[in-house]
Amino acid sequence: MRTKTEFDQWFKENNGDPWGYHTPFVIKRLDDSIKFIGQTVEASFKGVFVEFGSFDGSFTSRVLTNFPSAHVLAIDISEVATETNIRNNGQLTGVDFICADMLGFDYTKVPPQKEPIVLILESLYYLDVPERKVMIQNINKFLPANKVIFLSTPVSGNKYFEEDHLLAMMKECGYSCSSLSVLNSKRSFGFKALFDVLLQHIKFLRRKYANQVIFKFEKL
Numbered sequence: 601m602r603t604k605t606e607f608d609q610w611f612k613e614n615n616g617d618p619w620g621y622h623t624p625f626v627i628k629r630l631d632d633s634i635k636f637i638g639q640t641v642e643a644s645f646k647g648v649f650v651e652f653g654s655f656d657g658s659f660t661s662r663v664l665t666n667f668p669s670a671h672v673l674a675i676d677i678s679e680v681a682t683e684t685n686i687r688n689n690g691q692l693t694g695v696d697f698i699c700a701d702m703l704g705f706d707y708t709k710v711p712p713q714k715e716p717i718v719l720i721l722e723s724l725y726y727l728d729v730p731e732r733k734v735m736i737q738n739i740n741k742f743l744p745a746n747k748v749i750f751l752s753t754p755v756s757g758n759k760y761f762e763e764d765h766l767l768a769m770m771k772e773c774g775y776s777c778s779s780l781s782v783l784n785s786k787r788s789f790g791f792k793a794l795f796d797v798l799l800q801h802i803k804f805l806r807r808k809y810a811n812q813v814i815f816k817f818e819k820l
C-alpha cells in the first residue's frame with residue numbers, strides 16, 4: 601500500500617476504517633501517545649504541529665484539545681481520510697486539512713513564524729524503505745526550524761521498523777532519541793504493571809515483546 605488510489609480504495613472497501621479506531625486498543629494507544637507528547641510539550645504551546653498521516657482525525661482532535669493555542673496541519677495522502685477528518689474536526693479552529701503525499705509535501709504551507717513540531721504516528725512505514733530516510737531528510741531541508749519529531753511505529757521488524765534500525769536511520773539524519781514509551785506489547789503477563797516498566801527500560805525485552813512504541817527525536 602503506497603499510493604493515494606490504493607489507500608482511497610482500501611478505505612472505501614473497509615467502511616472508511618480498516619483498523620477499528622473506535623476499539624479500546626486503538627483509543628488507548630492514541631490517549632497514551634498524546635500523554636507522552638504532553639510530558640515535554642507545554643499545554644500552552646503556540647507553534648504548529650505538522651501531523652503526517654492524520655487519517656480520520658482521531659489524533660488531530662486530541663492535539664487540538666490538549667494544545668488549544670497550537671495550530672495543526674493535518675496531512676494525509678488519502679482524500680477519503682482527509683474528508684473524514686474534515687467531517688470529524690472541520691468545526692474546530694486552528695487546523696488546516698491537506699491531502700498530500702508526505703514525501704512530496706510542500707513545506708511552504710507551514711506558517712514560517714510558528715515553531716514547528718513534526719508528528720509522524722503510525723504512518724512512516726507506509727513509505728518504501730529507501731523513501732523513509734528521504735522523508736526525514738526533507739524535513740531537515742525544507743523545515744530547518746524543526747527540532748523535534750514524535751514518531752510512533754511497531755518495532756517488530758519486517759515491513760515495520762526495528763528499534764536499532766530506526767535509531768540508526770534517525771541518527772544519520774541528525775536526530776537522537778531523547779525518550780520513548782512502549783504503547784502496547786505483543787504479549788501480556790500477569791504482572792502487567794511491572795512488565796510495562798521493564799519494557800520501558802530494557803532494550804532486549806522491548807525487542808522481544810514490544811509492539812507499538814512512540815519515540816521523541818531531537819535534533820543533535
Ligand SMILES: C[S@@+](CC[C@H](N)C(=O)[O-])C[C@H]1O[C@@H](n2cnc3c(N)ncnc32)[C@H](O)[C@@H]1O
Binds near residue numbers: 607630652723
Ligand atoms: C494507521 S493510520 C495513522 C493515523 C494516526 N496518525 C494514528 O497514529 O493513529 C496511517 C495513515 O497514514 C496515511 N498515509 C500513508 N502513506 C502516506 C503518505 N505517503 N503520505 C501521507 N499520508 C500517508 C494513510 O492514508 C493513513 O490515513
